[in-house]
Amino acid sequence: MLDINISNKYKNGFSLGVSFCIKENSYNIMLGPSGSGKSLTLKAISGFEKIYGGYVRLKKRDISNLAPEKRNIVYLPQNLGLFPHLRVKEQLYFPFKARGISIDESIISMIVKEFNIVHLMERFPNELSGGEGQRVALARSLVARPDVLLLDEPLTGLDFHLKMKLIKFLKNIKNRFSLTIIHVTHDPIEAVYLGEEIFIIQDGRIIFSGALDQLWTCKANGFVQGIRQELKELGKIITTP
Template sequence: MLLVENICKSFGGKEVLKDINFQIGEGEILSLLGPSGCGKTTLLNIILGLTEQSEGQVIYKGEEISHIPMNKRGFNIVFQDFALFPHLTAYENIVYGLKNRNAKVQKKDVQEYIDFLELEPHLHKQINQLSGGQKQRVSIARTLVMQPKILLLDEPLSALDGVIKESIKSRIQQIAQDFGLTIIIVTHDPEEALTISNKVLIINEGKVAQFGTPQQIMAQPADPFIETFILKQLHIKRKNIYRLFGERHA
């Protein structure tokens, strides 16, 4: 569905991304994983159309789309800080983007997303009356009603804790499965990436360190950086990560 080929990006002569390649299919979740400053947000912005690559191609369903502006690509993003309008209610935030759409979205479709995300009790609340998890669900609903071709999420779980974090993680997986929506997530959290995604692209210093399924990455880390980043940096023990996949390794 989406193919990224040989993407490079430089800012002021400094190379930020070098020879990035990957592909994902319909309904899959891909995590762009790496430490701060590795280039993952720049890559997300290139896919979105917010930033233009220096070299390479972004191909969607067989069409090279690098020349297509962001507002014509049909990809939508949920920002890390939710970016909700504080003077509007939750419902007004959800339907805000529909005002400028030529193609009409049926009211029943909007209601389907509201019901799916269990937002009915909160529709008439002001944004400052919502919890972090509720704000995230409103932000996701606002994006879904625009019927995006690909959903991009920038650190969607970083402001959430505990049960709320697990709930939103489950919702994201359900969205991909139930609506067949391809989702790309930017995260710096290895555990988050490995437990939510079908595929993970690990970036280190602007280059692909490894691309594969969570199971492949855990079973065969490509280099010492991946071993260190995933297992030691966040003090996650190998046996606990393997347990997430129902595997047992000595």
């Protein structure tokens, strides 16, 4: 569904060379340390980073030179990107107004019920709790009916309880709305819980791609071995009575 082949070199010496495919209706985790090129890849997919060599194809159509608003790929940053001056209701109307199309109240009311944010409609973002803000931001993204949803470290900095709640929620909405998600993180635990397909990125290169069970059996470099080790140790802790 989404074919990515990017080969970019930057003035600071960093080079991004990633090539991978994203299947429709799949939850993809892009895992890597900070500075590995995860966010740069997301920016290139969403249209905020120029692609010097390569392409981004969505449903076989080359979108490399399209403006971000024409790609139908929604980006959700770690800080949620809620517009501070708009009420929740207005945040949900935004994708319609921005595109100059009439507001589809039926979609909004369905999503609002599904996300349990009916009671938040008149509130401003600064009047929402962390979890409420996450739900509103995700609801707004879905109202836009994107082909692909890009989540940039959406669970970073949340406490354990909220993180686990949101993991369940993300899994649920992915299935409920048949979403194609690329979720960037540096936390292997998120990959374990959510990743149907995992891409490990290091120094601007994809060094592993596949399902979680393949991660245990593949040939691995030091970084992947480190992730395996972390997950094994975590498994031991969890299974220890």
